[in-house]
Amino acid sequence: MHIRPVPSSRHALRLDLSSSIGAWFRMLLMGVAVLLSGCGGGSGGFSFVGAGPGVTPPDTPTVQPPSGFSYAMTSATYELGQPIVPNRPSASGGTVERYTIEPALPAGLVIDGTTGVISGTPTVLAASTVYTVTAGNAGGTATARVVVEVRQSPAAPAGLSYRELAPVYTVGQGIAANAPSSSGGPITGYGIAPALPAGLSLDALTGVISGTPTATAAAADYVVTGTNTAGSATVTLRLTVQPALAAPASVSYDTPAALYVTTEPIVPNTAQVTGGPASSFTIAPALPAGLSINAATGAVTGTPGAIQSQATYTVTASNAAGSAQTQLKISVTARGNWTAAAPIPVARHYSAAVKLANGKVLLVGGIGGTGYTGAADLYDPATDTWTTLPQMLAARADSSATLLADGRVLVAGGDSSNSASQASAELYDPVANTWTATGSMSVARTRHSASLLPNGKVLAIGGYQTATQYSQTAELYDPATGTWSLMATPLSTPRAQHGAQLLAGGSAVLLIGGIGGPSGAAHQLTSAELFPVNDSGSTTLVAGTVPAGNIYISALLADGSVLASTDGSTTALRFDPSGLAFTASTIASSIKRVLPTMTVLADGRVLLAGGAGLATAEIYNPDVDTWTAAASMSNARSRATAILLNDGSVLVISGDSGSGDLTSVERFTP
Incomplete structure (x- = not known):
């Protein structure tokens, strides 16, 4: 055997052992190594290198130096x-x-x-x-x-000091012993003036201050004197005894349910604590990316980096005596941004759009510079290009367009000229790129609603037949036979230009507001009703009234509720199917938007864009029932058409700028 020191601050020893050494001798050497490991300065330790077959370093726990x-x-x-x-x-x-x-x-x-x-x-x-x-x-x-x-002779004490010169103690909590240090001659006795706060004492031999304070004491100076036969030395301590620590009783925030916007620094959300003061704050789960909590004050600050639906966070405020908790709700929205898309070949408004099974967008009909048109165009989001398709069999505006289960598109009704509604319908086949006639409705309908039912049939409800005559009927289209059948159930009142949504489960269609009433006495409706898909014979009126308006638009939200708004109000409505009731919320702009577009985004929020004379947009955040401003479009536009694309962006097409129809198309990225 030879022992070879290895240079190291730990003075560790490495032992090279020949494989021929007997097992008993190797065990003896390991014992020697353990003894040697404590010889050097620093953190100590040892290691084994080349100890030979079968030799394993002992598994010893780490000792703190x-x-x-x-x-x-x-x-x-x-x-x-x-x-x-x-x-x-x-x-x-x-x-x-x-x-x-x-x-x-x-x-x-x-x-x-x-x-x-x-x-x-x-x-x-x-x-x-x-x-x-x-x-x-x-x-x-x-x-x-x-x-x-x-x-030869004694020396007086000098340099008297204490580990803590200005300690703050707490009633009922034992203190860490506060020991003195000095130089010069050794101190043989200690004294203090004035007397220490109740519960604390000074050891006259060692000078150590210890104990458990039993009463509060304001900050005060205490002079400790250390003496011996040759003289004395003094030091002044400043002691405070604070009241017994109480646990926090409650914690709350300025904004217990906060809605933030990505890329925008938040207003610090500060915590208020009652009871004992909190010395630390923690939160679970982790806050959204970009936000943080101050561990000392509990304030939430930062700049959120990503959209998220409302989530609940538990904040715990603690001190040595205990803790208190509260829940903080946080959601994050975004303004989004707009980019220009390829312009449409024919500028027009009151068109209808459908997203096909392949993700492309079919735009049909509308009113342009030459009047009512049968134009059909196809937008490809992947290439940002428009392709002109064969025209429809009839010019029409304000028609319905419904994507059928087999991929074809049903276009029904609409005006062929000013206030001249039609009952005809036609089918577009994307594979053959052709239009073919299908069965006509029993009555002419414009600005009616069309809902694709779970069984693949299409339910058309209401609409106007002439400028003063509104429909009180509904009919069902069967793609298998290409025919329409009139429903036996009438509406509570004739109506057109209403909001309509097939509710979750597919048992009823919610109809909201619009224009209607008896022939010659049309007015803005303030009622809403549920039309039974099973044609049970009567609709169900929703209790209460809705704001009057010319045209209602609506959208089905992820939780099954329905969002609706009208050009006659600055208030949006949300319908709860479970309670059959509406609640109201004020839109962010607090202005009446006349003929904007409404689109449900892929993340569940809702984009409301444009309106007569408006390029602005806003977003509804359903999880917190709150509207926030969105980025503005490049052009003011109303009577436009909007569609959600597969990549989550929204295509807003053409429309009326107020001085004419637009060829411009914009794309909103949430």
Whole structure:
């Protein structure tokens, strides 16, 4: 065997063992290595290298080395022939197992190798000398300097100080012992003035202050005097005893349910705590990306980076006595942005649009510069191009357009000229790129509603037949036969230009507002009703009234509720199917939008864009029932057509700028 020291601050030893050494001898060497591991300074430790087959380093737990090692008297002047006041060490970290000192102490003085206490009676004079004490354990070592001088005559104490000079204590909580340190002659007794606060005491021999305060005490100065036969030294402590710590009773926030906007710094949401003061705050789960909580104050700050629906976070405010919790709700929306898309070949308004099964958008009919048109165009989002398709069999505006289950598109009704409604319908086949006639409705309908039912049939409801005659009927289209059948159930009142949504489950269509009433007496309706898909014979009126308006638009939300608005009001409505009731919310712009577009986004929010003379847009956040401003379009437009694309963007097509129809098309990215 040979032992080869490896250079290291740890003075670790590496043992190279020949594989020929017997197993008993290898075990003996491992024992030696363990003993040697504590010999050096620093953090200690050892390693085995090349120990040979079958030898595994012992699995020993990590030992924390000593730290924060010092003596009560860092510089002591002793009197020849007089017993000294024991100089006691203190250390943190791992437990000290042994103490050594270099060089040797003056004759008569000794260090206890187990406790580190320096004691005895000096028998020779000694000049002031620095002694290095090493405290060690299996994990490593720490050192402290002690200056010792032995004189013929006694020396007065000097340099009296305490570990904590201005501590703040708490009623009912035991304090960490506050020990003194000094230089000069050793102190043989301690005194303090005035008396310490109730529950605290000063050890007259060691000077240590300890105890558990029992009453509050305002900040005050206390003078500690350390004496010996040669003189004294003083130090002033400033002590405070604060009331017993109480746990936080409650925690709340300025904004308990917050809606933030991506890329926009939030207004700091600050916490208020009752009861005892909180020393720390935590939150679970983690806040949205870009937001953080101040662990000391609980304030939530930052700039959110991504959209998210409302989520609930639990905030815990704590101190040593306990904690309190509250829930914080946070949702994040965005303004979005608009980009120009390829212009449409024929500028027009009151068109109908359908997204085909392949993701392309079919736009049909409308009113343009040459009047009512049968134009059909196809938009490809992938290439941002329009393709002109064969024209419809009839020019029509304000018709319905419904994507059937087999991929064809049913276009029904609409005006062929001013207030001249038609009953005809036709089918577009995307595969053959052709239009073919199909069965006509029983009556002419314009601005009616058309809903694709779960069974693949299409339910057309209401609409106007002439400028003063409105329909009170509904009929059902069967794609298998290409025919319409009149429903037996009448509406409660004739209506057109109403909002309509097939409710979740497909059992009823909600009809909201619009224009209607008896022939010649049409007016803006303030009623809503549920039309039974099973044609049970009567509709169900929804209790209460809705704001009057010329045209209602609506959208089905992810939770099954329905959002609706009209050009006659600044208030949007939300219908709850479970309670058969409406609630209202004020749109962000607080202005009446005349003929805007309404589109449900892929993330469940709703985009309301444009209106007569308006390029602005806003977003409805259904999880918090709140409207927020969105980025504005490049052009003011009303009577436009909007469709949600497969990539989550919204295509807003053409429309009326107020001074004419637009060829421009814009694309909204949420």
